[in-house]
Amino acid sequence: MSIPGPAAPSGPAIETRGLTKTFGAQTAVGNLDLSVPAGSVFGFLGPNGSGKTTTIRMLLGLITASSGEASVLGREMPARLDSVLPRVGTLVEGPAFYPFLSGRANLARLDSADRHASPSTRKSRVQVALERVGLEAAARKKVKAYSLGMKQRLGLANALLQPRELLILDEPTNGLDPQGTREVRSLVQSLAAGGTTIFVSSHLLAEVEQICTHAAIMRNGSLVAQGTLGELRAGGRARATVLTPDAGAALAVLSHLGLVPDTGHPVPGPSGAQHLNAWLPEVAAPEPEEIVAALVSARVRVRGFSVDAESLENRFVELTGSGFNVAQ
Amino acid sequence: MSPNDPVPAPPGPKFRPSTGPLLRSELAIMFRRRRTWAMLLALAAIPVLIAIAVKLESKDNHGSGPAFLDRITQNGLFVVLTAMVLCVPVFLPLTVGVAAGDTIAGEANMGTLRYLLAAPAGRFRLLAVKYLGAAAFCAAATAAVVLAGTIVGLILFPVGPVPLLSGTTVNGWEAEGRILMVGAYVVLSLLGFAAIGLFISTLTDMPVGAMAATVVMAIASQVLGALPQLSWLHPWLFTHYWMGFADLLRDPIVWGSFGSNALLQLGYIAVFGALAYGRFATKDVLS
Numbered sequence: 001m002s003i004p005g006p007a008a009p010s011g012p013a014i015e016t017r018g019l020t021k022t023f024g025a026q027t028a029v030g031n032l033d034l035s036v037p038a039g040s041v042f043g044f045l046g047p048n049g050s051g052k053t054t055t056i057r058m059l060l061g062l063i064t065a066s067s068g069e070a071s072v073l074g075r076e077m078p079a080r081l082d083s084v085l086p087r088v089g090t091l092v093e094g095p096a097f098y099p100f101l102s103g104r105a106n107l108a109r110l111d112s113a114d115r116h117a118s119p120s121t122r123k124s125r126v127q128v129a130l131e132r133v134g135l136e137a138a139a140r141k142k143v144k145a146y147s148l149g150m151k152q153r154l155g156l157a158n159a160l161l162q163p164r165e166l167l168i169l170d171e172p173t174n175g176l177d178p179q180g181t182r183e184v185r186s187l188v189q190s191l192a193a194g195g196t197t198i199f200v201s202s203h204l205l206a207e208v209e210q211i212c213t214h215a216a217i218m219r220n221g222s223l224v225a226q227g228t229l230g231e232l233r234a235g236g237r238a239r240a241t242v243l244t245p246d247a248g249a250a251l252a253v254l255s256h257l258g259l260v261p262d263t264g265h266p267v268p269g270p271s272g273a274q275h276l277n278a279w280l281p282e283v284a285a286p287e288p289e290e291i292v293a294a295l296v297s298a299r300v301r302v303r304g305f306s307v308d309a310e311s312l313e314n315r316f317v318e319l320t321g322s323g324f325n326v327a328q
Numbered sequence: 329m330s331p332n333d334p335v336p337a338p339p340g341p342k343f344r345p346s347t348g349p350l351l352r353s354e355l356a357i358m359f360r361r362r363r364t365w366a367m368l369l370a371l372a373a374i375p376v377l378i379a380i381a382v383k384l385e386s387k388d389n390h391g392s393g394p395a396f397l398d399r400i401t402q403n404g405l406f407v408v409l410t411a412m413v414l415c416v417p418v419f420l421p422l423t424v425g426v427a428a429g430d431t432i433a434g435e436a437n438m439g440t441l442r443y444l445l446a447a448p449a450g451r452f453r454l455l456a457v458k459y460l461g462a463a464a465f466c467a468a469a470t471a472a473v474v475l476a477g478t479i480v481g482l483i484l485f486p487v488g489p490v491p492l493l494s495g496t497t498v499n500g501w502e503a504e505g506r507i508l509m510v511g512a513y514v515v516l517s518l519l520g521f522a523a524i525g526l527f528i529s530t531l532t533d534m535p536v537g538a539m540a541a542t543v544v545m546a547i548a549s550q551v552l553g554a555l556p557q558l559s560w561l562h563p564w565l566f567t568h569y570w571m572g573f574a575d576l577l578r579d580p581i582v583w584g585s586f587g588s589n590a591l592l593q594l595g596y597i598a599v600f601g602a603l604a605y606g607r608f609a610t611k612d613v614l615s
């Protein structure tokens with residue numbers, strides 16, 4: 001680009017204040033206060049229908065917020081859309097292309113829509129983007145002959161047509177096989193290493209957990225948690241697991257100590273024993289050795305015992321109500 | 329430059345931000361689509377079919393059929409005019425309705441609208457480019473009829489001095505000039521209609537619906553134009569001057585309908601262009 005880049009961004013790459021979008025009576029996104037630090041890889045998590053795509057559409061000026069404000073790369077959106085969007089690469093609600101054009105022609109078409117994109121470097125930029133997502137072999141094929149995974153890759157290539165300061169990727173691993181998912185992850189990591197802020201939405205925590213530095217969790221259009229992954233984990237409770245054949249006696253002891261038994265799915269163990277789970281109380285939790293001592297003195301045959309911090313996956317399921325149920 | 333000069337930042341190729349590439353891409357896409365060529369070929373087939381039918385028919389069909397039909401055998405240049413009489417009220421609105429109705433709704437339907445806007449194309453710029461694309465289709469569609477009609481007329485019928493509607497006779501070259509003027513008149517006539525199609529296209533994400541609604545507008549306008557009880561309304565209908573191209577075949581040329589038509593079409597472009605922008609500028613792109 002001929003315009004010198006701005007000084008290193010200091011404020012958040014994305015910030016929203018009370019951002020709200022209603023469709024008729026339904027609130028798709030309600031009173032959202034999001035803060036995405038510059039340079040972070042930010043996981044925007046939530047089950048299907050929790051308002052992720054709607055938020056992204058508002059950030060890009062595709063739809064108008066019902067109320068609230070948003071700024072992207074330090075500028076108000078959608079007022080400053082023309083100067084912000086050339087610095088932002090996007091994938092919104094899945095890829096979309098002209099089925100009757102080749103992959104290469106599609107990228108050239110979308111690139112020509114940005115009048116600040118140099119026509120003289122278009123061909124080489126398209127080529128580099130295609131190579132980056134591993135599509136150069138299929139570049140001449142018409143997009144109607146592409147698989148969903150190939151379209152997803154082409155969508156990523158479109159987001160990478162120019163050096164970007166921010167990438168907003170809505171469910172980028174949708175439709176990809178495990179190999180493709182790994183490739184997207186390593187692509188995101190290499191882009192992040194180059195200083196690009198990455199905002200990536202997903203309804204599957206596992207898809208992004210390994211690459212994110214920060215995350216926000218959405219439920220029914222509201223933000224239920226945001227912060228670094230460490231902060232999100234710290235918000236979770238610890239859980240004790242006991243392997244014993246004396247389930248009844250063990251549960252009584254655990255309850256007496258203030259633990260909350262998780263009787264949902266008792267897992268049978270070897271030779272008549274059971275894995276029992278119980279949540280430790282958030283305040284005045286007994287030490288693990290106290291629990292074991294209490295169990296033993298109550299003549300519970302303890303064959304195994306552990307206390308684990310809750311996995312982020314469980315925390316996610318807990319915060320969103322359920323991993324997969326689609327919100328109304 | 330001396331070696332001691334500070335190395336300037338690599339400037340990158342100098343270019344002025346312009347809408348040219350998007351417009352070129354729009355035209356390239358339109359004229360690369362099979363659908364566009366199918367419509368242009370269908371339009372070109374009309375003068376060809378007329379000419380062949382007349383050639384095969386005996387000479388005694390004077391007085392029936394569309395205007396100019398009975399003159400074709402005397403002069404091949406009348407093939408274009410006869411074809412225009414059929415194409416202007418029916419076949420041109422049909423094809424232009426498809427092209428104009430598809431402009432925004434088609435992109436919305438494919439989902440590419442959100443990526444064009446995120447590029448960012450700019451809503452006004454995109455709308456303007458889409459309208460210019462539709463206008464280019466109006467020109468191509470008319471050209472298809474004129475070109476095919478002229479060629480088939482030259483092949484199948486004698487060409488020579490042409491008697492005009494007012495009785496005077498002009499030579500073949502001047503007659504072809506008049507026919508090109510008729511073509512320009514027809515293109516102009518379609519521009520207001522294309523603006524209506526653009527507006528309708530911003531209202532929906534279903535291109536087929538937008539196309540159908542646009543074509544219905546042309547039909548409705550012509551039906552209203554045929555009802556004598558509504559004569560007060562007639563000068564305001566965008567189809568009012570559509571058949572006025574015959575005035576270009578008089579000697580001297582009667583420019584009245586050309587001027588009134590131009591004004592009327594400009595008015596329609598302004599009104600429906602503004603409506604389209606008003607709608608599109610604030611539209612929630614949810615496709």
Ligand SMILES: Nc1ncnc2c1ncn2[C@@H]1O[C@H](COP(=O)(O)OP(=O)(O)O)[C@@H](O)[C@H]1O
Pocket residue numbers: 023026027028046047048049050051052053054055327328614
């Ligand atoms: N065009 C629309 N009209 C009405 N409701 C919508 C529309 N788009 C999305 N919604 C609703 O908004 C909510 C959030 O949707 P979305 O942002 O797409 O969720 P996500 O991307 O997290 O899966 C959903 O309940 C959905 O039904």
Ligand SMILES: [Mg+2]
Pocket residue numbers: 049052053054093170171
């Ligand atoms: Mg979504």
